[in-house]
Amino acid sequence: MDPVIVVGSGPVGLSLSLALAGHGVPSVLLDEGPGKDEPRPARSVVLHSDTAAMVQRLGCTTLRDEGARYAAWRTMRRRQETRRITFEDHPAPLHLPQHALTRGLRAAAGAHPLVxxxxxxxxxxxxxxxRGVTARTRGGDTTWWRGSHLVGCDGARSTVRKLLGIRFPGWTAVERHAVAALRAELPWPGEALLHRNPPSGPEEITARPLPDGIWRLDWLLPPRGDLVTPDALVTLIRDTLALWCGGSTPPYDLIDTGVHIQHHRLARRWRDGRAFLAGDAAHLLGALGTQSVEEGLRDAENLAWKLALDWHQGASDALLDSYEGERRTAVAARLRAADQTMPVLRGGAGLRSLLPGSGRSAEGLLTDGHLGRGPLGGRPVYAPPVAVREVPTDTEPGGPVANVPVSAPDGSTVPLRDLLGRGKLLVLLVAPGTGVWDRRHWAGAGLMPRLAAAVTALPVPAELLVADAYPGAPAHTVLLVRPDGHLAATFAGVRPAELYAAADAVRAGAPAGVPATPAPVID
Incomplete structure (x- = not known):
C-alpha cells in the first residue's frame, strides 16, 4: 500500500510522520526547504506533560539537553508579587527553542526506516x-508522488489548504509582542514570570527560562502600534531588567530578537476526502498564553492512529471524520474562550466591569493559559462515541488518562504514556497488589484469563495492561484507552460483550463494505 504523504516538515509534520511510523505506517515528508533550521532562540515553544511525553515517545532527544522546566511560576502586579506556583504535584511546563524541537524530530525521522x-x-x-492521492511537485529528484492519504502540515499559508479550496476565516493581529532572547542573571533563577501592569512600559511582560542562563522576554504591544526599532527594543530590555534588578540594569548578552504577531483563524474544513489539514494549516492561535505548536502536536496524535487503522485494515468514514469533529471542536473552544476573555484581560469594557477583583481574575486566566490549564490551556476532552462509565474514576470519558505505572506484557513496569502511539487500544485492569508480584505469577490467575481472551477477541488490536491503582477507580475496574491516551470507557470487572461494543465504537464501526461481526461469546 502507498505511504501517507505529509506536506510540511515543521514540528507538526515531523511529529505526524513519526507517529504514523509508530503505528507501522510509512510516510513521505515533503519539505519545501533544504531540511535545516536557522537557530532562533526568540522563537520558542512550551510543552506540557502530554505533548512532552508524546515528543519523547517519537524519539526526540533534544528535550533533555535544550529544554528547561520551570522551577516555579510567579505573577506580579505593579511592584508586588501576587502569586507563586510550584510544581510539586505535577510536571512543570517544558520550554525550549522551536528550532531545537524541530532538529530533534528531524533527526528521529531521518533515522526511521518508515519515514x-x-x-x-x-x-x-x-x-x-x-484509492489514494497523487501529488505533483517541483524541485528535488521526483516530480510526482502517490499516497494513500495526504496531510497538509504546511503552515499558515498552506498550499494544501488553497488547493483544496478551504476557507480560513478569523482575526488578524489579535496580539503583538516584542520578543528578545538574552543571557542574564535574574533574581529568580529558573522561574517563569508574568508581570502585569508594571510601573511603566507595556501592559504585560513575561519572562521564561531556557538552558544556560538564557531567557525569553515578551512585551505586549498595542495591536496596531508603531514599528519596534532596535533602539526602542534595547530601551525595553534595559528598563525591564532595571525594574526587576533593583533599579540598575545588570550585564546581559542579547542573542536574538523579533516581533511576533498572533492571529486567530480556523479552517472551515479539516478533511476533504483523503486529504487532511493539521497544525497552522488548520488553525492559528497563540494569544493569552495559548500554544499553537502544542495544539498542532495534538492534531498529529489524534490523526495518526485513525489514518493507521485505515491504512492497515480499513476504517469507516465516521472514524476519519472524527478527526475534524474532535480536534476542530477543541481548537474552536480554545479560540472562543480567548475571544470571550480578551476584553477582561486587555483592559476593555464589557466583561471586565462585571468581575469583582478583575485584576486578579485576569492574572488567573492568563496563568491558566500559560500553564496549560482551564479553558485557555487545558488538555482537550473529546466527546466519546459511547459514554460507558459503569465505574466513575477521576478521568471522565474522552479525557486524557492519568500517567500511572503499569505492568507491560514483557513484565516491566513503565508509565502508561510510554505505551501509547503503537497502533493498539489499551485495556487496563486495576488490580491492587499486583505491583509487588512478578507478572508470570498472576497473569493466569483470577480475572486475567477471561479478560485476556476478551482483549484478544476485540475488533481492533489491543494490549492488556495491569495497574496497582488508578485515581478514583476501585479494584477490578477495567479501563479502555484509545491509542492517543484518551479514555473511552470504564467497566466494573470483565464484561466481554460490552468491552467489544466499546472497542467497536472507538473505531466508529466496521469499514464500509465490511459486515459487522457480533461479539464472541467468552465463558
Whole structure:
C-alpha cells in the first residue's frame, strides 16, 4: 500500500510522520526547504506533560539537553508579587527553542526506516481518487508522488489548504509582542514570570527560562502600534531588567530578537476526502498564553492512529471524520474562550466591569493559559462515541488518562504514556497488589484469563495492561484507552460483550463494505 504523504516538515509534520511510523505506517515528508533550521532562540515553544511525553515517545532527544522546566511560576502586579506556583504535584511546563524541537524530530525521522524525507520539494497540485492521492511537485529528484492519504502540515499559508479550496476565516493581529532572547542573571533563577501592569512600559511582560542562563522576554504591544526599532527594543530590555534588578540594569548578552504577531483563524474544513489539514494549516492561535505548536502536536496524535487503522485494515468514514469533529471542536473552544476573555484581560469594557477583583481574575486566566490549564490551556476532552462509565474514576470519558505505572506484557513496569502511539487500544485492569508480584505469577490467575481472551477477541488490536491503582477507580475496574491516551470507557470487572461494543465504537464501526461481526461469546 502507498505511504501517507505529509506536506510540511515543521514540528507538526515531523511529529505526524513519526507517529504514523509508530503505528507501522510509512510516510513521505515533503519539505519545501533544504531540511535545516536557522537557530532562533526568540522563537520558542512550551510543552506540557502530554505533548512532552508524546515528543519523547517519537524519539526526540533534544528535550533533555535544550529544554528547561520551570522551577516555579510567579505573577506580579505593579511592584508586588501576587502569586507563586510550584510544581510539586505535577510536571512543570517544558520550554525550549522551536528550532531545537524541530532538529530533534528531524533527526528521529531521518533515522526511521518508515519515514522518507524529500527536501527542496514544493507541492504544486494534487488529485484524489477512490484509492489514494497523487501529488505533483517541483524541485528535488521526483516530480510526482502517490499516497494513500495526504496531510497538509504546511503552515499558515498552506498550499494544501488553497488547493483544496478551504476557507480560513478569523482575526488578524489579535496580539503583538516584542520578543528578545538574552543571557542574564535574574533574581529568580529558573522561574517563569508574568508581570502585569508594571510601573511603566507595556501592559504585560513575561519572562521564561531556557538552558544556560538564557531567557525569553515578551512585551505586549498595542495591536496596531508603531514599528519596534532596535533602539526602542534595547530601551525595553534595559528598563525591564532595571525594574526587576533593583533599579540598575545588570550585564546581559542579547542573542536574538523579533516581533511576533498572533492571529486567530480556523479552517472551515479539516478533511476533504483523503486529504487532511493539521497544525497552522488548520488553525492559528497563540494569544493569552495559548500554544499553537502544542495544539498542532495534538492534531498529529489524534490523526495518526485513525489514518493507521485505515491504512492497515480499513476504517469507516465516521472514524476519519472524527478527526475534524474532535480536534476542530477543541481548537474552536480554545479560540472562543480567548475571544470571550480578551476584553477582561486587555483592559476593555464589557466583561471586565462585571468581575469583582478583575485584576486578579485576569492574572488567573492568563496563568491558566500559560500553564496549560482551564479553558485557555487545558488538555482537550473529546466527546466519546459511547459514554460507558459503569465505574466513575477521576478521568471522565474522552479525557486524557492519568500517567500511572503499569505492568507491560514483557513484565516491566513503565508509565502508561510510554505505551501509547503503537497502533493498539489499551485495556487496563486495576488490580491492587499486583505491583509487588512478578507478572508470570498472576497473569493466569483470577480475572486475567477471561479478560485476556476478551482483549484478544476485540475488533481492533489491543494490549492488556495491569495497574496497582488508578485515581478514583476501585479494584477490578477495567479501563479502555484509545491509542492517543484518551479514555473511552470504564467497566466494573470483565464484561466481554460490552468491552467489544466499546472497542467497536472507538473505531466508529466496521469499514464500509465490511459486515459487522457480533461479539464472541467468552465463558
Amino acid at each position: 522518507q524525507l524529500a527536501t527542496d520539494t514544493k507541492l504544486e497540485s494534487l488529485e484524489q481518487d477512490d
